[in-house]
Amino acid sequence: MLATTLAVLALVLFAPSRRVRTRFGIPAGEVFYQDLGGQPFRVEVLRSSLWGISGKPDCLIRIAEGVVPLEFKRSKKAPARGGIYPNHAIQNLAYCALVEDQMRVRVPYGLVIYAGQQVRRVEYNDANKLWLAEIIQEVRYASGLSSVRRNHRLAGRCSGCGLRASCSERLV
Secondary structure (H helix, E strand, O other): OHHHHHHHHHHHHHOOOHHHHHHHOOOOOEEEEEOOOOOOOOOOOEEEOOOOEEEOOOEEEEEOOEEEEEEEEOOOOOOOOOOOOHHHHHHHHHHHHHHHHHHOOOOOEEEEEEOOOEEEEEEOOHHHHHHHHHHHHHHHHHHOOOOOOOOOOOHHHHHOOOOHHHOOOOOO
């Protein structure tokens, strides 16, 4: 799976043809940050005191309009009709906020790229910033609770969860 993701990444980011990147919906621009194995970039955790969050996007591309965070997902099946999974959208919006706050640059949008080479655009606008702020507040509230109920039925999500060992509702 990692090999497939890296092959797609090589195709869409480093292909000499601007037409190839355009065909996949990847903007032409300078790739200057990449948190994927075997890449020649030094990456640091991005931190925002404004939002109180930190993280490392998979890739950042500098374009004329600003900087675009890219997040690569292993799921080969993206939501139907051009949709995006809400948790993927929130993660990408968090990267947009981190880039804007730490790097002091404009972030027009972010991209989520599913392993099936389906690209989804996440607009970084006032409505989505408000949604991000609400989710961050919900997570902070839940962090202070003695227990939190699982909100899904997906074993795959449980298998990657950092709280799995102490969760009484885990599926795996």
